[in-house]
Amino acid sequence: MALQNKYSRVFHSKIGEKMINNFIAKFTKEKIPFIKVKIKYFLENKELEEISKQLNCKIISASLFLGEEEETFKPSLALLEILSKTSKEKVFLTDIGEIDFIYGRKKLSKRHIKSMQGKNRRKLVQNEYDENLGYCKVVDEINIKNILDCGDFLRREKKSKTCIN
């Protein structure tokens, strides 16, 4: 469903929607309802859609950001967290693994990995509490490659001015 008001040009690209649906399908059979604003996807929230129609201004985001279309679909960390609630495609890290992963280490090996589950090469990366830290590509049984980690929040924040207010 598209989020619309007269100031936001909204379009539906079936190719784009296929991209997000294919990505979700790699991790779970559950459907995640979403809306699309230009090239960005947000978790569906009907109340926000109704409110947005009353605002008369350019809407940048509404509800939780799930990802965006670039050359491929680029998921958000919020989407990975949602997927981790139902997915079985997971890698569990050790304490050291967790820290190395979120600080952006590209490759993780035996000492970082506690266990793996699922059959796909793309896996969600979890800490000891089964909390999502990002996702990765499995190289082999003892090596993974970092694709996206939650340290990204910090890296993005450093690019913009931080404020404690």
Place this chain on the structure above:
Amino acid sequence: MEFTKRYEQLNGKSQRIDLLTSIRVNTTKISAKKLIERLEKKGVTLGKVPFLENGYYIEKSKVSISALPEHLLGYYYIQEAASQIPAELLNITKKDIVLDCCAAPGSKTTQLAEKAKAVIALEPNEKRRVALLNNIERLGLKNVIVCDQDARTFKPKIKFNKILVDAPCSGNYVLEKGWFKKQSIKNFKTRAELQKQILENMINLLNKNGQLIYSTCSLEPEEDEMVIDWALENFEIKLEEIKTIGDKGIINPFGIRLNNEIPKTKRLWPYKTNTQGFFIAKLVKK
């Protein structure tokens, strides 16, 4: 400018303090009890901020609290204690659609969103919006609409019962090294004009009996009591008493007599409250 004398005229001081870092627990993701236990294991000791609902001081920490996994997982927001007061004073419930008109970097937006049905966050500056969007995603909030919109020209089809105006201001000496050297009365007056324009539009968007919190992290009366005095003079509003820390607003700054209701506002002198400098007023539309 001689701030020592200026602040003495206001019965205050420009005394430096060691500001304690504080956080706000994101209760949509974790309880305070669980977070305290987890951080304790990592050598971080939290102490409750007595005047806040979910605010905690970092009493001891061996690590950088911004780099901890719990921060990146959105379990807390690093937010100065005084800055956590305004959103609490709106008494938000799950029925409220709240307007936050100067939203970035999102500390108060995310605080409001924890309790509200929905939050409309206005932020016209693209660079500042990066932090706002980042924080909404990190805290996992599903009820925020972010708009590329200047608060002065916002004309929605609806009006609001609750609005937060955390106005752009000249800041205070606790937050910034060399702040005294950078500031002038001219700056304060320029800021005040902007603050009045924002406040005027926001009062117009308020329903009858609707509540508006006006706050700044400025200690300058030109941006605080005098803006509220101007609003009381020009609009059908009244002030409501605020129950929190701090002194009463100043009724006669520099010998200028203001509206009798001004003492219902709050002024937080850093050396008295151990927070940054802050000013808060709660307005109700008649």
